[in-house]
Amino acid sequence: MTGSAASRSSAPATAPDPAHALLADGTTILIRPGEPADHDAVLHLYEDMSPEHLRLRFFVASHRSAEQAAARVSGRAVPFGSQSLRDGSGYRALLAEHEGHLIGIAEYETTNDGSTDTGVVTADIALAVNDHWHHRGIGTLLLEHLVSAARAAGITAFTADALAENHEVLRVFADLGLSTARRFEGTEVRCVVQLTQTDAYLTSVDFRGRTADVASLRPLLRPESVVVVGAGRKPGSVGRAVLRNLCTGGFTGRLFAVNPNAATVLGVHTHPDVASLPQVPELAVLAVPAAQVPAAAEECGKLGVAALVTVSAGLDADQARALLDICRAHGMRLAGPNCLGLANAEPDVRLDATFAAAHPHPGTAGVAVQSGGVGIALLSGLARLGVGVSSFVSLGDKYDVSGNDMLQWWECDGRTDLALLHLESFGNPRAFARTARRVTRKMPILTVDAGRTDAGRAAAASHTSAAATPTMTRQALFRQAGITATRSVGELLESAALMHSQPLPAGNRVAVVTNAGGAGVLTADACTEAGLSLPPLGTDLIDDVLAVLPQGATATNPVDATAAVSEEQLRACVRLLAASGRVDAVLVALVPTAVAAATGDALVRSLTHTPDRRRDRPVVAVLLDQDLPVRLLPAEDGTVPAYADPQAAAHALDHAAARTRWLARPPGTVPELDGIDAPRAHATVEAYLDQHPEGGWLGPRECAELLDAYGIRQLAWAWAETEDDAVLAAERLKGPDGLVVLKAHWPGLLHKSQEHALHLDLRGDAQVRAAYRDFDVRFGHLMTGVVVQPLAPAASNSSPASSRTRSSAPWCFSGTAAPRPKCSPTTRPAWHRSPTTTSTN
Template sequence: MTDGTLSRHPVYALLADGTTVCIRSVEPGDHDQLRDFYKEMSPENLRLRFFAISPRSATMAADRACGPERPGHRALLAETQGQIIGLAEYDTGGRGDAAEISVAVADRVHHRGVGTLLVEHLASAARAEGVITFTADALCANHEMLRLFADLGLRTARRFEGPEVRCTILLDEDETYLSAVEERGQAADVASLEPLLRPDTVAVVGAGRRPGSVGRAILHHLQADDLTRRLFAVNPYAASVLGVACHPSVSALPVVPDLVVVAVPATAVPATAEECGKVGVRALLVVTAGLDRNQAEALLGACRTHGMRLVGPNSLGIANTDLEQRLDATFAADHPRPGTAGVAVQSGGVGIALLDGLSRLGIGVSSFVSLGDKYDVSGNDMLQWWVSDGCTDLALLHLESFGNPRAFSRTARRVTRRMPVLTVDAGRTEAGRRAAASHTAAAATRTMTRQALFTQAGITATRSVGELLEAAALMHSQPLPAGTRVAIVSNAGGVGVLAADACVEAGLALPLLTPEVIDGLLAVLPRGAAAGNPTDVTAAASEEQLRNCLDRLLRSPDIDAVLVALVPTAVAVAAGEDLVRALTDGLAHQARPVVAVRLEQDLPVRLLPATQGGTIPSFADPQVAARALAHAACRAAWLARPVGTVPDLDGVDTRRAHEIADAYLTIQTDGGWLEPRICADLLDCYGFPQLPWAWAETERSAVRAANRLRGRDGRVVMKAHWPGLLHKSEEHAVHLDLQGAAQVRAAFRDFETRFAGRMTGVVVQPLAGRGTELFAGVVQDEVFGPLVLFGLGGTATEVLADHAARLAPLTDNDVHDLITAPRCAPLLFGTHGAGPVDLEGLEQLLLRVSRIASDLPQLAEADFNPVLATPAAVTVLDARVRLLPRMPRDPYLRRLH
């Protein structure tokens, strides 16, 4: 959905050429500037905008945009450096869900995407107000405006009426529209990063004469690039530093730099940034750390106001190894080795470790960005850059925080289909959020949320820098395995057993070899060899015998990868054999991956050069090798799956759901847990299958409800209720298996006695039949959005913690993963002769949980526990929903932090 505060507070976004604009609501004080904005238009553009030229057109348009606030009207303007360059308005005219729009763009900024960006933001604001259709009248000669509407990605219809055309635009945020927005965003993102990563002119502010200073170290690295790029130093107290002439200030430089490196004390950073912005600098790299809140706000404010992209503060620096655009603006000890891995990190220490590791492996880097405190440029920006730069085939990330996880996830899903994206899952031990004491909130830890993000986006998440480098080495050097079936070959039986254990523990499979493969192996191996899985070639195996063995295994259709565990032996040395050479001579370009394990190896992973080109990864431990293979197999499986889709649902009344939520929050302004009747009404809006129930506030009404709801066995359940009651079982607020009016009365009186002064009523339901008790829920994370959880239900929900989680909106793939991931999954598919539960009904339930969470940002938590699953149906037996007064937010709207 949309951000209701979007048009009330300024936001910044990128135009097609990478420049920054401010998008904000029109205010009364904008009247004169808006009038002048129109007056500066050419006569032709005024005619296209107003259909005729009138001396009063400009004033009337300004009057309308700046007039008193009225329902159904919204006006947004785009400005840069305080100058208005575009205006977009909509007005419902009292029609509610349809609005007339108009767009105007200053002559000097045509073809830079101003109008498109304004309409995107205007559409987002309109959706928040319930508007579903835009209409616009234009002259047939207004080709630019008609093209703007056609290229939005929204469904548009045209009706020609003489010299005019009426456009009707449906505001559905479907996949086509989101893809179009993403494509425009990527182009703008990449253009905005050009001055940062491919600058023609660089200045270092704070390059000191003292050896060891950060600014001096960066200047030294920049000098070593030895390009025609112009390089300046800013230091009012020195004539030159390292032979580079110094200037007293940025404004005193003979040319405006594309990139300025800021290495001054924190107190001087805001003023330096402001000066850079005023002279026209387009990118800042701030390595200074320790900015306080005011300094941070001033720094980012200067960057936004003047349209500068910012890396940092607290950054190690940036680097680009392209031979023609080589840039090393870091204070790392060594220059990064040129290569094909893109690296973005928040921690400078992790950045140094990755640079060193990638250089040692020979992979190298294409570009490196130390994001630091990540005020602006983020991992999402870098993914956009790498997928466009033409030289990156591997993306490595270390992110401690996410500014817009859903936008990041969408970008990552696209990028991971082009190249592996690997990350270190940092902060796994962070205490889970405890927004409330519900089962859902207790289960939804930040670790689970991050893992859901990585899994759905196809990102390879590792637990350490070392593991990241190990997986990167394999994916860089070898093809992905088609599956998890591994053949193990060793020249020492004990090592083969260790490798087998490691593979199984990593989730890989060791299939039995077919008799044909076994016979073929025995035919080429020395006497005493054991042809199985693992295969022991013995210490007597020669290079040729090992090579023939591997060749036969790699041609087997039952094997997806081969792990070769070798130990040096005196037998091989005496015979002049080098078994490693059997791997590197002729196996580098196999269709299946080959990995080596050498226990005597001094480093965890190496890449062995192959004689015919390429490399073979060699690991010092079989567990490391198995883990890397498992990561590669997971990536292959993710790529093999069709792209998931979010299915359409029948019986959903979103408008009514919003009315219920708004009505509740109008009365309960601080939000809270819905009482059963409102909760049931809300769930009915989404077609949740609920067990029949009745609300009763007196003993007599409880008896009447029981008589009406008795099933064939005549038994009912009674549940007490009062505001804030979460765990009924723990409070002993449930009576089961009630038969006859006497038991119903006794149960009600018991509740009245024990919960006097608290209980507001009871819920009466027929006693449910037997089945599998499940749990489904959702938590609205402030950063990640709605997280859907699923697993084993009933009173054991938290004790057994058998849960899986995915971020909404759920695709059909996500729903399948949720159902199959928990340990209780076999119960759902049928065990010991029992048939499967209603899997289609279970899928529908999870999709409806996802839909209600995606539609209602006010939905802070929802607990469906237990959910009874039987072969015939899936039914919600108990549900709780908590609403909070939250504004909707559009995660895909183009805007900067």
């Protein structure tokens, strides 16, 4: 009972819903509240326990004790003790099931000892696990969920009595990570577990979750046997392509194929169905029509398959729900559906279960993508760079296995040193951010910031069947988690090349060296535009640099080494700059010239053959004549990135410098913010939900209150419910140009421009009155009032036309910007949520 576990789905702590969770060995179980109908199952659980374990649980090996425990779950019996409360809220039982069989139970009941007056509420707890399921983390997992529910119910401490010889249950309490006190009384031990959430507890929960998650992924990414279900004979079929890649990729395990209409496919003996396989494969690749996916998954689950990759696309809602339910019921991890497949290039695995045209090049970059096309582009780019991949997963519609799972796998696989992601949506942004903040301190995490526009988000929803995360939310998540977010696949590969091959720059100071003045100008512009600085080098460093360069060179920054520079002179110049401490990186821009003292290859060799070059400063090349956007030049002590465009090099350096700044922040830093009134914000949300229990979108006045509570500046505005009020407000709020804006409002209105509920460029009383009357005529049966604001000034980079179609007013009021904050019953207790029931998505 001392193993670890982690939840795979989230449930409100105040009323626990069934939640699938992972045990320490990766087994999936179901945790759910106990019900009256569970009486017989609970009784059977206790009756199956050995006399010794029954004695440790009840202090006596008594059948009567088992009957009372079962009756308590069903609400038929007296509670733990005579001082217990039976008011409907003081008792809770959580059950653990595996494939419909009860394997564990944890329960608490509050005690009525008068301590509630001091704000201390305690509860007695009891825990039991099936004899055959000990040491797999069930007890710990049940207690984590019970702690979460108890804290939400206002309980501050658990108490438990155990026999002193019951070392296993005492170790479970001690390993939780919560403050636990013990008092020995003869042969018994009284344990008091404080439920105050501490860093130690969160760390323990996180570690247990990570261990369980990684264990559950082993059959998916390091299987010892694989079956392709739907391995077709027809060339060009997806199943056949997957089987071909498994065969030609050198998979080291056993390989099977299912095809009821063929004896062999690509030399692999086939079987008519999954049940006919000679052994249970660990991994199944489903490449069958969408309508057949649930039945094929059910066959695999009944046989005992541990993981699925579903490359099939086009599942409707019922088929999708059935697939996920089947995987959870049988404890199978699922990649996809609607995906390219997955691969593990480790030499002792060599798994290529994709239908890509080429095998992944072995290496050290972990890749997870939602788009198969982006995945193919990244695999090709990494192979061209020579970086290669450790493992690759196409997440597709991401029903189960997610980017969060893959980050935890790469953190522990002992091979990956660079993580590349392409995610269009996040099942649980909070869990993803928590994992990314930890993993990115070990390795760079780079992503493509996909879905930045309405068109991009719509396209993402059309091919992954999941709504893309709003741009502002996603970008804030990336910044806070230390993820390097790029704007294209090309920029991602360019940044990955630098971070893979060079040390991080200590800052953003760059020295530019060139053999052609024009190239230096372009490179200096690119660096400045990217946010880098070109500092003066100082008189002493200038003298030293000029001393090693040919006559006519300049050393201001950029350093113009002239077309006459030799290989040795350029090498000495770069060495001096890198070792000077005046700059954080050296960017060398080279062009071939007819008068060069050294050939182009020789000048490049000055950057790559420098055995005494200090490695604590990155050196980057820009070769304006090269064909590839980026490549890694072999060097004596590694590789040097070379870019065809100075802008690409500058952006890569800027991303690297940003990573340095993020790493310099102490882990867990929470900034102290002035002017924040969180209780006021909570009260605003609570007041809204009290009046609208079903949830909904906040109105303008509630939005203003919420923004004000967090010190977020707002453009001046007024609320008007009559034409005269609107005129008075417009006179008071009009800007220097005398122009105002009127925005109609009614509950549920999100996009005012789409409803034509917005009037701009209003000047004078007459126009304000006309605008209000127009709203009243069209929306009078709906409208509750109007928002009056001065016309926002045009942004400096906007045209006059665009300034009249969008407002810089706070986003909760603007008719053309993002929708207002939404409050719902599920988001209401967000600041109370326990980390023990977070999804791995």
